[in-house]
Amino acid sequence: MILADSAAAFSKLLQAIEIGITTGAIYALIAIGYTLVYGIIELINFAHGDVFMWGTAITYFVLVGGLHMNGAVGNVLELGGLILGLMLLCMVSCALIAVVLERVAYKPLRNAPRLAPLISAIGASFILENIALFFLGPAQDPVPHLFPNEGWTVFGASVKYLDLFIIILAVILMYALAMLINRTRIGRAMRSVAQDREAASLMGVNIDQIILITFILGGVLAGAASVVYVMYFPGTSYITGFKVGLTAFTAAVVGGIGNIYGAMFGGLFVGLVEGFVIQYIGSTWADAMVFAVLALVLVFRPSGFFGRLTPEKV
Amino acid sequence: MQLPLKKGLFERLDWRRGVFRGWAVGLIAFLFFLFLPQVFAPLISQALNPIFPIGSFDLVLVLGSAGIFVLMALGLNVVVGFAGLLDLGYAAFFAIGAYSYGLANLGTAQVGDHTLKFAIWPLLLAAPVIAAMFGIILGAPTLRLRGDYLAIVTLGFGEIVPIVFQNISQVSWNLPLVGPVSFNLGGANGFLGLDRPATLNLPFQTIMFTLNDSANFYYLVFALVIIATIGLVMLRKSRIGRAWVAIREDETAAACSGVNLVATKLTAFAIGASVSGFAGVLYGSQYGVISPESFMFVVSITILVMIVLGGMGSIPGVITGALILGLINRLIVVVPTLFQNPDSLLYVSSRSLQEQIPRYLNDSQSLIYGIILLLVILLRPQGLIPSAIRKRELKGESLAVVEKEGSKVLMEVPSETPESSAEIGAFEELELAQAEVVVESLDRSGEGSGYDASPGLGGTSGGASK
Numbered sequence: 001m002i003l004a005d006s007a008a009a010f011s012k013l014l015q016a017i018e019i020g021i022t023t024g025a026i027y028a029l030i031a032i033g034y035t036l037v038y039g040i041i042e043l044i045n046f047a048h049g050d051v052f053m054w055g056t057a058i059t060y061f062v063l064v065g066g067l068h069m070n071g072a073v074g075n076v077l078e079l080g081g082l083i084l085g086l087m088l089l090c091m092v093s094c095a096l097i098a099v100v101l102e103r104v105a106y107k108p109l110r111n112a113p114r115l116a117p118l119i120s121a122i123g124a125s126f127i128l129e130n131i132a133l134f135f136l137g138p139a140q141d142p143v144p145h146l147f148p149n150e151g152w153t154v155f156g157a158s159v160k161y162l163d164l165f166i167i168i169l170a171v172i173l174m175y176a177l178a179m180l181i182n183r184t185r186i187g188r189a190m191r192s193v194a195q196d197r198e199a200a201s202l203m204g205v206n207i208d209q210i211i212l213i214t215f216i217l218g219g220v221l222a223g224a225a226s227v228v229y230v231m232y233f234p235g236t237s238y239i240t241g242f243k244v245g246l247t248a249f250t251a252a253v254v255g256g257i258g259n260i261y262g263a264m265f266g267g268l269f270v271g272l273v274e275g276f277v278i279q280y281i282g283s284t285w286a287d288a289m290v291f292a293v294l295a296l297v298l299v300f301r302p303s304g305f306f307g308r309l310t311p312e313k314v
Numbered sequence: 315m316q317l318p319l320k321k322g323l324f325e326r327l328d329w330r331r332g333v334f335r336g337w338a339v340g341l342i343a344f345l346f347f348l349f350l351p352q353v354f355a356p357l358i359s360q361a362l363n364p365i366f367p368i369g370s371f372d373l374v375l376v377l378g379s380a381g382i383f384v385l386m387a388l389g390l391n392v393v394v395g396f397a398g399l400l401d402l403g404y405a406a407f408f409a410i411g412a413y414s415y416g417l418a419n420l421g422t423a424q425v426g427d428h429t430l431k432f433a434i435w436p437l438l439l440a441a442p443v444i445a446a447m448f449g450i451i452l453g454a455p456t457l458r459l460r461g462d463y464l465a466i467v468t469l470g471f472g473e474i475v476p477i478v479f480q481n482i483s484q485v486s487w488n489l490p491l492v493g494p495v496s497f498n499l500g501g502a503n504g505f506l507g508l509d510r511p512a513t514l515n516l517p518f519q520t521i522m523f524t525l526n527d528s529a530n531f532y533y534l535v536f537a538l539v540i541i542a543t544i545g546l547v548m549l550r551k552s553r554i555g556r557a558w559v560a561i562r563e564d565e566t567a568a569a570c571s572g573v574n575l576v577a578t579k580l581t582a583f584a585i586g587a588s589v590s591g592f593a594g595v596l597y598g599s600q601y602g603v604i605s606p607e608s609f610m611f612v613v614s615i616t617i618l619v620m621i622v623l624g625g626m627g628s629i630p631g632v633i634t635g636a637l638i639l640g641l642i643n644r645l646i647v648v649v650p651t652l653f654q655n656p657d658s659l660l661y662v663s664s665r666s667l668q669e670q671i672p673r674y675l676n677d678s679q680s681l682i683y684g685i686i687l688l689l690v691i692l693l694r695p696q697g698l699i700p701s702a703i704r705k706r707e708l709k710g711e712s713l714a715v716v717e718k719e720g721s722k723v724l725m726e727v728p729s730e731t732p733e734s735s736a737e738i739g740a741f742e743e744l745e746l747a748q749a750e751v752v753v754e755s756l757d758r759s760g761e762g763s764g765y766d767a768s769p770g771l772g773g774t775s776g777g778a779s780k
Contacts, residue, residue: 123685133681295455299467302463
């Protein structure tokens with residue numbers, strides 16, 4: 001009797017962890033976008049969540065509107081091809097939207113007082129959301145399950161094929177990003193701009209180009225995340241970007257904003273918190289708890305887990 | 315630069331002075347709105363009859379509702395415009411004000427043995443205090459945060475409060491001194507049936523002040539807006555107002571100059587929250603219905619757009635922006651009904667159009683706000699009616715000392731600086747264009763001669779650093 005209860009409790013715990021890791025992987029991919037932009041131009045890209053949301057919207061339109069999917073795709077090759085195509089499409093579109101965003105809303109205000117780009121970001125976010133409202137409608141837009149709904153059962157917790165796919169995808173992408181940042185010339189340029197913008201430009205780095213590349217990278221990762229998001233939840237809505245974006249931003253802050261590894265860790269952390277809240281308290285409180293975590297972290301350790309406390313220079 | 319000059323009445327009433335023009339326009343606007351219900355509203359309704367047939371559109375009611383937005387915009391102006399703290403969760407205080415009215419008025423709350431049932435008047439005094447307390451509670455954690463983080467945390471709080479109100483229905487505690495306390499927060503449905511008529515108990519007479527009447531409600535809102543404006547103007551000119559401006563421009567410098575950062579920021583939050591609580595009580599009494607959905611993030615952004623459009627930090631600007639957007643907000647509800655009304659010019663006979671147009675209008679409301687926000691901040695960041703400080707920074711108006719038959723007069727003389735900020739490349743240049751005045755020679759005849767405009771000696775670098 002007790003053994004059965006504790007086994008059930010243990011599997012509930014494991015399930016929470018599993019959900020946490022899966023959603024955490026998605027949040028991590030989006031959080032990297034926030035942290036990259038903040039590291040380079042010290043601006044919180046409010047509209048990044050909406051870039052992600054547009055990726056999900058494009059996925060939705062392709063799947064439901066274009067291809068009229070209505071069930072799981074059995075053939076692995078077909079599924080793989082579909083996902084690959086969707087990912088390429090979403091990565092490119094999200095990168096495009098991010099580029100337009102940067103050119104229109106952020107570049108003109110690069111030297112303005114801090115309040116102006118922040119307000120511009122809010123305005124851009126609103127515009128993106130409400131254009132999506134026209135196309136997506138106010139309600140949730142469901143997408144049929146594409147992945148076969150099977151998986152393994154590990155100690156009572158179910159791990160589906162999709163979950164594993166998400167985790168592996170996230171790991172691969174993050175590894176590729178880390179390679180890019182650390183081993184390539186462009187990555188070095190990005191790190192230098194993040195460290196000291198004027199010195200980097202004196203060293204011959206094209207600041208505009210680097211900032212553009214940063215936004216493109218963020219968009220690409222968000223595009224990948226958007227495809228798997230639509231398949232995991234499944235479905236999207238125009239307000240998805242707001243909620244997911246805020247959660248991902250929390251992840252970036254928790255890990256230490258400006259720090260890529262921090263964003264990865266933060267994504268995991270926030271995913272786990274959300275998973276536990278959903279399992280043990282209730283899904284209506286998930287958002288509030290994430291915001292509470294954000295507030296706590298910002299109040300007690302604003303530099304996050306991996307960030308360094310930088311004193312404000314006068 | 316304050317020169318101790320005696321300003322005679324003649325000099326003060328000079329129509330060439332921008333300040334005089336400003337006050338004159340303000341006086342005209344005040345009189346217009348004061349006599350609106352009796353005199354102007356019927357005239358305007360007549361004039362608008364082709365589009366808005368009589369009976370479909372109550373201008374007084376719409377303006378009364380817009381007035382609530384004006385109050386909220388004035389409050390947010392204190393936090394964002396004066397003190398420079400970007401608060402994205404402003405709707406939370408609005409909700410707190412409305413819910414405190416609801417709790418105290420509905421008659422379902424019990425403290426000890428007493429059932430709480432208050433009319434609107436004591437609540438108009440109590441709700442601001444409650445909201446101010448919450449303003450301090452929610453502002454306290456944000457004290458050390460910079461602009462971006464402050465915005466996010468306030469956004470988070472602004473989201474948490476409606477979620478709390480939405481999810482919690484019945485609360486029953488057993489407090490040690492007071493006894494059992496129980497109240498119902500209404501959950502997702504909110505409150506219904508709050509008091510609309512309200513008796514005003516004056517010492518000599520009891521006046522029945524029905525809020526059902528739109529004119530009465532309008533006058534109430536109008537009076538409160540005037541009181542709030544006067545209070546805020548006095549605050550701005552006071553020591554704390556200057557402290558707020560100092561914090562906005564450069565926190566570190568302000569702290570080094572002896573400004574108590576904690577007290578000043580908390581005061582800004584408290585005052586902003588109390589004005590919003592004020593507005594919340596009015597909102598609750600307007601229709602007698604409160605639902606947690608009307609306090610979502612959209613409301614906070616709407617108010618933000620109002621003050622950005624009008625001019626952050628300038629009271630007449632904020633009132634103008636709030637009136638414009640408040641009218642649009644209210645009209646978006648009224649205009650769709652006109653499409654079905656055969657008496658109006660906007661009548662369309664097609665059924666499907668009649669249903670589609672309201673939907674499009676409603677959906678596009680937030681889109682319009684986003685576009686306005688983006689356009690204003692990119693093209694005219696100082697807003698429609700810039701505050702006096704901004705105007706001097708951006709237009710570079712210089713002050714010339716003129717000697718006129720023995721007495722010195724201070725006059726504003728526009729100098730040769732670009733008209734709009736779009737003509738100047740960076741914001742830094744704008745702030746350096748602030749002109750200092752050096753008087754070289756004074757004519758006996760009293761013409762404004764020889765002033766030397768030299769840029770930015772000791773001009774503020776403001777928030778444009780790095």
